[in-house]
Amino acid sequence: MSNATPPSGATLPSGATPPSGATPPSGATPPSDPTQATLDALNGTEVRLRRVCKARDATDRVGPRRFLHAGPPIDLADITGPMRGAIIAGLLLEKEAATVAEAEAIIDAGEVTISPCHDANAVGAMAGVVTPSTPVVVAEATGGITTFSPLNEGIGGAMRYGSYDEGTLSRLRWLGDVLAPALDEAVRRSDPLDLIALVAEGLRRGDDCHNRLVATSAALLAALTPGLLRAPLDRTDAADVVAFISGNGHFALPFAISAAKAVTVAAGGIPGSPIVTAMASNGREFGIRVSGLGDRWFTVPAPIGDPVLLDGATIDDVNPTMGDSMIAETAGFGAFAMTAAPAIMSFVGGDMARAMEITRSMRTVCAGTSRRFLIPGEDFRGTPLGIDVHRVRATGVEPVINNGLAHREPGRGRVGAGITPIPVEPFAAASRALEEAGFAPSGVAGEPETRA
Template sequence: MTTTGTSTGALGGLLDGPPAVVAAGVDVFSGALRAQGVSVADVDWRPPGLGDAADLTALALDPRRAAANRTAVERVLAAGSVLVDVRPAREVLGMEGRTLLHSGPPLTWEAASGPMRGALVGACLFEGWASTVEEAEALLASGGVELEPCHHRSAVGPMAGVTSPSMWAWCLEDPVNGGRAYCNLNEGLGKVLRMGAFNQEVLTRLAWMRDVLGPLLARAVRSMAEPLDVKAVLAQMLQMGDEGHNRNRAGSLMTLRELSPALAALDAPSDDVAAALRFIGGNEHFFLNLGMPTAKLAMDAARDVPGSTLVTVMARNGTEFGVQTAGTGDRWFTGPAQTPVGLFLGDYGPEDANPDIGDSAIMETYGVGGFSMAAAPAIVRFVGGTVPDALATTERMYQLTLAENPAMAIPILGFRGAPTGIDVLAVARTGWLPQINTGMAGRVAGTGQVGAGLVQPPRECFEGALAALAQEARAAA
């Protein structure tokens, strides 16, 4: 901020004249000031590059990089995704004994945030491993439950991402590369386990999903003459106003359209079928748990390509944010999770929001979600900002990515392919960080969802990835 004035006091005239504000960022900030009559000058400022200059140079000069990135990108763009089954998590994820999967990089009970603790407690109650909250907390604190990231078992989970053995999981397959990926079923919005809620309403819903919804979906999916092409549904969503992360209305309705005939044809109690259809139809985020493993399949196809700087995973556990890259395999590069900025439900405010949480940033890793906000300008009503912000965000993400995905076309940009394949080197050179739009869980365990907004990874993730990739480049030279 700069001011004009004649005073020579301790403040040098700082308060003598009206403020003149220079704003760098989304329009919502400068717009709020203008509404109060403040003069604002908007500038397109970019932060300095990140990481060590020597590492950046080593990576930029790596002779393997161009060919490696072409290989990684080709695998990502070629990957498909079809729904092949719905099965209990214990069967497809090898969850023996007392094991719970969670979102983000590895985590201990001691380091877990409020919503993660709430979801873990709720899962223990749901599985019958504890009969009270206190018993569940003691069990988790004693190490009586094994905690493991969803990503370590080819799975993904939104928000807390907690998946227990009795939950049912979508089973998706990549017919091109042969991979498989999994995700539990979406509970809906509000007070749900993935947001850290664990009251009786949550446990009753989970029991119904285990006993009724899961078995019905399994029978319906297995009876379909052709498997559901989930990648095709995701592509259509972007042409119907969804971006595939926080807005899934069109995708959920298309999924309902595809599943309804098979569900209606089942030899099952009509009340159960009606309840299942009503639940799917009333859950705008039902498709998210199909979209996430679709993105997971594509990004997993690019794993273990020496010399590639492409990011294969962005995930958060509510305490740390972690990334993985094609050139460094399963190694995690982490930093402190940031708290999203956005819009809040009811009387909730910024002080109620937990730091960023969830595997759903796999959507941005794939090039949709926050990267394709231009396809869904209505999303700004849910996460904040303006329509110009949404368009500008997508345009900026093209500068951080290695390719445009022709399958994920954005109508308002002349059907330009979504910016896909985050490049660690591009992030380091520009200092710009990937944009994610996300839900916000309450900081206190048991609260549930408090809002939705925008967030970016911490710089430390990309600085760590840059250093590791540079070390690999030097070793290969």
């Protein structure tokens, strides 16, 4: 458990235990310490790379004009610009539309069905739109849990940022038709790849494994190269695959967040547990899920945070936070490990003093410490692990993510990145919901008067 000292006057429970005679929400008998049971799952679930394929081969949740998206549920009529742009790209990729105008007409007629990636055991960065032809990384965890995430396109024009130009579409086709099959062959011809170990090694090498993955991507390429060399690939295709991966410092992101999703799925559904198992945003609403409250979303308007913008961009250009990739923080890395990644501060803003303060403050709202994700600069202390909604409510400390940002308008792409504090409200609402279900921790009387 974490040995962080809470702010003066705050009482931080070690676990939410129902009073005598209370019935847990699921009707199941809760463990004696639900919090610890959840932490054990977060700390102990093993995850390996299973395959790389098109989404239609990984899930039945996608189909003709039936796509996945990032964040909590949202109506098609309410999507923001970047998600609209990504759906336009998806319709063009699937040849459901021949032109942008045709794609927009399909959307405006309400002829696309969308549902959250999280409902399909998936996570999508930024807009998170997944279509049948989207190439995805598939992970498998202890107990047969499978999760997936779209391959990373790079940080230029990309479908996940709402781009739909021909360059973006050509790259997506190449990723699906050349790179994904090549990687799948490499996976088949390689030793099983431990994705948790990949993230842990990335943290040791100076990444946070959310917005900085330079070392992690290099380690991933090194692990897959023997398999690539053994695979019956065209030499030019093999060279192009290696060149693409080595030139994309974010390539390892879907591998990392697929692993994070698998770990948090394993940690979900524990009656009485106050530990967060998902954080995600659709660009309009930011939502969380909590282990002891199943698939219920607790939402707040999506924040923008404190961004570092590209040259020429202004704050008025920025779409509010979106994406599922903050599953990284939910699983104990990303912004929770920024002291492991000094170089990331120039990308998301701030300095090492700020990184140290963020990691320190996250320890006050987390119930435990990772046994696997270790920070060299903190004498290999584990990262903060297991956001506890009761602790957030009691302390008023806002959980923090670091994230990319897209332009508000469809087709305009990336405008920057930043550090984004998440308002206390959804965590407090989840804490109250646990109380109402009979899982009230001692010492939490209500919201704090001020926020730290």
